[in-house]
Amino acid sequence: MDFDEKKLWEILGRIGATITAFCLIVSLFQFFTDDSQNLDDIRKFIRIAINIIAFLLFL
Numbered sequence: 001m002d003f004d005e006k007k008l009w010e011i012l013g014r015i016g017a018t019i020t021a022f023c024l025i026v027s028l029f030q031f032f033t034d035d036s037q038n039l040d041d042i043r044k045f046i047r048i049a050i051n052i053i054a055f056l057l058f059l
Helices: 005-033 041-058
Strands: none
16 A cells, blocks of 8 residues: 555644634634623634634644
């Protein structure tokens, strides 16, 4: 069997994109449903921005 490193990295990239997409969806869900006053709005935007950046980097 021939080892295909390109195929391996493609699979790992898809797995990473799936995980970060799930994290982004959870973060967006928490942003719109969390009404607690414990977190500032800035922290909520930073959390979403980090997840968006991570997802885009995997794409």
